[in-house]
Amino acid sequence: MKFPHILAFALLANFVRAAEPTLITVEAESFVKQTQNAKRNWEIKKDRPDSKGGSYIEVLPDTRVTHGDKLIDGENFSNEPGAVAVLHYQIQVPEAGRYYVWARAFSTGTEDNGMHFGLNGQWPKSGQRWQTIQKNGWHWDCKQRTETVHTGVPMQLWLDIEKPGEHTLMLSMREDGVEVDQIILSKSPDFRPEGVNYSEAMIEKPLPKKKLARLPDGNAEILVSGELKQWHKVTLTLDGPFAGEQDTAPNPFTDLAFNVTFTHESGTPSYTVPGYFAADGNAGESSAESGTKVDEPISRRTSPENGHTPLLSPKENTRLSMAAANRSKTITESRVVLKSHLLTRLAVTFVRMVA
Ligand SMILES: [Ca+2]
Ligand SMILES: [Ca+2]
Numbered sequence: 001m002k003f004p005h006i007l008a009f010a011l012l013a014n015f016v017r018a019a020e021p022t023l024i025t026v027e028a029e030s031f032v033k034q035t036q037n038a039k040r041n042w043e044i045k046k047d048r049p050d051s052k053g054g055s056y057i058e059v060l061p062d063t064r065v066t067h068g069d070k071l072i073d074g075e076n077f078s079n080e081p082g083a084v085a086v087l088h089y090q091i092q093v094p095e096a097g098r099y100y101v102w103a104r105a106f107s108t109g110t111e112d113n114g115m116h117f118g119l120n121g122q123w124p125k126s127g128q129r130w131q132t133i134q135k136n137g138w139h140w141d142c143k144q145r146t147e148t149v150h151t152g153v154p155m156q157l158w159l160d161i162e163k164p165g166e167h168t169l170m171l172s173m174r175e176d177g178v179e180v181d182q183i184i185l186s187k188s189p190d191f192r193p194e195g196v197n198y199s200e201a202m203i204e205k206p207l208p209k210k211k212l213a214r215l216p217d218g219n220a221e222i223l224v225s226g227e228l229k230q231w232h233k234v235t236l237t238l239d240g241p242f243a244g245e246q247d248t249a250p251n252p253f254t255d256l257a258f259n260v261t262f263t264h265e266s267g268t269p270s271y272t273v274p275g276y277f278a279a280d281g282n283a284g285e286s287s288a289e290s291g292t293k294v295d296e297p298i299s300r301r302t303s304p305e306n307g308h309t310p311l312l313s314p315k316e317n318t319r320l321s322m323a324a325a326n327r328s329k330t331i332t333e334s335r336v337v338l339k340s341h342l343l344t345r346l347a348v349t350f351v352r353m354v355a
């Protein structure tokens, strides 16, 4: 009797299926609600024969077709997610985690290839500015347009879903005229829909999770270093609160601000130059991902090329004392004097922008 063998095969097939990556497939035309659609509206269309499920959506009217057409912010373009033509989808999420957002889109030009994704009324940074540069056909992409990469960074478009169950996936217009057929949320960063061939070199691998040893905060001292000649680079390094590159609360790149204001003794001119998080202050060589240093490369803003007055040489390795940092959410500020006949006052502000 053959029957038991067939049954065994079917069970095996089921077992293999279960090991496939978690995918949530959403027809773009299956939205349950549309809001913010007074100026632009998503319409369900059927005139492209190769659309999945027989239909797709396009946000219309499309008044900005070429780069030369007038950009009207909040109407035919919106860099702000959730502002124009917002779609709501009910989705069932089998398990919590990070889901990469793939969209099958049809773009015919340079001004109809972007949108934003969100979840439950929130628009996290990782879901904004979905972007494709492929034209005149249905193409899958999971890319985010960034300030430096206008063509989009592969696999840099995701939504973090904290618990399984029903959620609202959201989609809003960035450029009018964009067409969407299907959306896939994939839990696996290795999943690729049909026709996608991202080169490995283009994909930034997520950093392996390391246990960071938490160190004490810095002593709030500022070190002035560099080649102390006119026009040469001078760096101020503030030894501030301990932070790790992968920290999220606060995120040392987005939640902490470090500004130095250089002011002439007469009151003008005055320049405020933003600094950046630099781990242990030597990350280029040490590959450190955590530390307490915040760097301020003065020369970037005070070089003669960009029309700014340079800072004249402070004494080498002068340690400028700053009031012991109040490292809570409030502002720490102190004023110190640099020995320079051009810019004599230096105000250092270290701000934690989130509670
Ligand atoms: Ca357009
Ligand atoms: Ca179109």
Ligand SMILES: [Ca+2]
Residues within 6 Å of the ligand: 027, 028, 029, 051, 052, 053, 054, 055, 056, 180, 181, 182
């Ligand atoms: Ca479809």
